[in-house]
Amino acid sequence: MTRFRAINQRAPRRFEERDWLGMQIDAVERLRLYAIIVDRVTESVSHLLGGRADDPLVWVAIKAVFSGLISDRQDWELAETFYNSVTRRVFETVGVAERVEFVDSDFDSPPIPSRDPVYLTFDRRETTTGLVRDILTTFAHDVPFARLEADAEAVASRISASLSRPGALASVGKAEVVRTVFYRGQSAYIVGLLYAGSHRIPLIIALSHGDEGVFVDAVLLTENEASIVFSFTRSYFHVDVARPYDLVRFLRRLMPRKRLAEIYIAIGQNKHGKTELYRDLLRHLRSTEERFELAPGTTGLVMIVFTMPGYDDVFKVIRDTFPPPKRTTRRNVMGKYRLVFQHDRAGRLMDVQDFQHLEFHRSRFSGEVLDELLSEAAGTVRLEGDSVIISHVYVERRVVPLDIYVREAARPAAADAVVDFGQSIKDLASTNIFPGDLLPKNFGVTRHGRVVFYDYDELSALTEINFREMPPPRDEAEALLSDPWYPVGDRDVFPEEHQAFLGLAPDLRRVFFDHHADLFEVEAWRAIQDRLRSGELIEVFPYRQDARLPGTGASRGW
Ligand SMILES: Nc1ncnc2c1ncn2[C@@H]1O[C@H](COP(=O)(O)OP(=O)(O)OP(=O)(O)O)[C@@H](O)[C@H]1O
Numbered sequence: 001m002t003r004f005r006a007i008n009q010r011a012p013r014r015f016e017e018r019d020w021l022g023m024q025i026d027a028v029e030r031l032r033l034y035a036i037i038v039d040r041v042t043e044s045v046s047h048l049l050g051g052r053a054d055d056p057l058v059w060v061a062i063k064a065v066f067s068g069l070i071s072d073r074q075d076w077e078l079a080e081t082f083y084n085s086v087t088r089r090v091f092e093t094v095g096v097a098e099r100v101e102f103v104d105s106d107f108d109s110p111p112i113p114s115r116d117p118v119y120l121t122f123d124r125r126e127t128t129t130g131l132v133r134d135i136l137t138t139f140a141h142d143v144p145f146a147r148l149e150a151d152a153e154a155v156a157s158r159i160s161a162s163l164s165r166p167g168a169l170a171s172v173g174k175a176e177v178v179r180t181v182f183y184r185g186q187s188a189y190i191v192g193l194l195y196a197g198s199h200r201i202p203l204i205i206a207l208s209h210g211d212e213g214v215f216v217d218a219v220l221l222t223e224n225e226a227s228i229v230f231s232f233t234r235s236y237f238h239v240d241v242a243r244p245y246d247l248v249r250f251l252r253r254l255m256p257r258k259r260l261a262e263i264y265i266a267i268g269q270n271k272h273g274k275t276e277l278y279r280d281l282l283r284h285l286r287s288t289e290e291r292f293e294l295a296p297g298t299t300g301l302v303m304i305v306f307t308m309p310g311y312d313d314v315f316k317v318i319r320d321t322f323p324p325p326k327r328t329t330r331r332n333v334m335g336k337y338r339l340v341f342q343h344d345r346a347g348r349l350m351d352v353q354d355f356q357h358l359e360f361h362r363s364r365f366s367g368e369v370l371d372e373l374l375s376e377a378a379g380t381v382r383l384e385g386d387s388v389i390i391s392h393v394y395v396e397r398r399v400v401p402l403d404i405y406v407r408e409a410a411r412p413a414a415a416d417a418v419v420d421f422g423q424s425i426k427d428l429a430s431t432n433i434f435p436g437d438l439l440p441k442n443f444g445v446t447r448h449g450r451v452v453f454y455d456y457d458e459l460s461a462l463t464e465i466n467f468r469e470m471p472p473p474r475d476e477a478e479a480l481l482s483d484p485w486y487p488v489g490d491r492d493v494f495p496e497e498h499q500a501f502l503g504l505a506p507d508l509r510r511v512f513f514d515h516h517a518d519l520f521e522v523e524a525w526r527a528i529q530d531r532l533r534s535g536e537l538i539e540v541f542p543y544r545q546d547a548r549l550p551g552t553g554a555s556r557g558w
């Protein structure tokens with residue numbers, strides 16, 4: 001925890017020094033930290049316990065003592081998760097060991113009260129501009145604001161516009177703002193709530209650091225916008241907080257529809273987020289009679305994907321073997337998922353948590369799913385009595401596969417999705433990701449209508465791709481061939497024949513082409529590659545262009 005916090009505490013300096021590479025290195029270091037510490041602790045505990053390390057009774061006693069020891073910690077819930085990780089490592093637990101692990105928390109309510117609220121309160125000021133100026137200067141960096149007064153005015157006028165209702169102009173009564181700034185990539189975020197009369201709205205001020213100093217890049221004032229900033233398709237924030245419990249609950253007031261699990265994950269407590277996801281799953285199984293069914297959509301060659309009708313997540317198990325044209329291996333597939341985990345996900349790559357040794361009663365599976373798992377993934381899934389034991393499964397948010405969405409949505413919504421589909425390919429390119437398989441079946445639509453990518457087995461670094469023009473046919477016979485007559489390497493991609501078109505109805509193809517003709521041009525792809533190769537780190541903002549303040553400049557992405 002101290003090392004975790006130390007990394008978070010470096011973030012303001014990285015921002016002040018515009019050390020974006022350092023920020024990226026910190027992010028990766030932080031993601032690796034947990035496994036390193038769990039390994040070390042597991043080793044020393046096993047050493048201390050000697051032959052008794054695998055005696056469950058010893059652990060029942062340890063758990064009771066541990067529970068007492070963490071009851072005066074501000075981060076007790078993370079401590080429980082950590083303890084679970086160690087015991088699972090010791091026992092290679094299948095399912096959960098109720099007596100040994102904190103399946104449910106020992107604490108229904110916080111064992112110790114908060115010392116201070118997680119937020120600062122800013123009371124009414126003469127003007128909203130004054131209030132915003134106060135907030136900005138309270139969270140100032142060691143670098144001056146480039147244009148404090150103009151920014152404060154611009155933010156205040158956005159706030160007033162968003163609070164004004166027909167017939168009434170509400171003014172801000174007070175603001176509650178999280179004590180510490182959130183950092184991710186090249187941006188810093190001031191996060192809070194505004195109160196105006198009976199209204200309460202989110203306040204997120206996105207800061208950038210340019211040549212002239214720090215400035216407000218955007219202001220976000222709605223639940224949806226907040227939710228997109230904290231999306232499961234973004235890398236985790238660096239935010240230093242003593243009591244995550246309070247922060248997560250405060251954030252939930254901005255985004256009441258986001259699950260606690262996702263908020264923990266968004267602030268970098270992904271292991272505890274996973275605990276919460278698992279608790280959500282148990283609750284769902286207990287409170288419904290739903291069964292796992294195959295996820296709607298095009299069946300995958302690599303993954304068996306299942307879900308429950310009323311559930312927010314899908315479960316993905318890697319098949320034992322992959323039919324042609326797949327030429328990858330299980331190891332490679334897992335490597336791709338790991339790559340995504342550590343990469344800037346740019347709002348377009350899903351967060352994935354992997355679980356080991358899950359156990360469910362066989363009655364919770366439809367016959368179809370169970371047959372498929374046992375016959376196609378026998379290396380990963382086995383039946384023991386009435387228990388289905390899954391040794392490895394990826395869990396991620398459920399979205400509507402884009403192929404289904406464009407077929408079923410009304411035309412305008414389908415057209416919007418197609419435009420965002422093209423933009424998602426460009427956002428990924430800006431962050432040095434080439435999805436490989438550009439077919440709509442590998443993308444999905446979130447509840448905010450955003451298109452995201454979920455099929456990682458053919459993904460690679462954009463800079464590894466060789467974009468080529470198709471050579472002209474040398475004679476008529478060649479022109480008539482449907483297969484290429486020229487040699488094609490593994491990493492060759494021919495943008496002019498991009499497969500993204502396949503599967504889109506003709507009118508939607510036109511929409512795609514009208515907005516994204518450049519996706520079919522070799523030069524455009526190479527231009528992004530050149531920028532990436534020269535070391536440029538391109539930030540894809542988690543908000544729309546119209547949330548940005550005037551004068552903030554064009555976005556640098558594709
Ligand atoms: N997050 C998700 N939400 C909803 N459905 C999903 C999700 N992920 C996958 N699916 C469904 O499962 C199918 C297979 O998933 P995915 O594309 O990840 O597997 P794959 O085996 O790698 O596919 P491919 O054969 O295209 O390589 C998808 O076509 C889609 O219908």
Ligand SMILES: [Mg+2]
Pocket residue numbers: 300301441442455
């Ligand atoms: Mg697929």
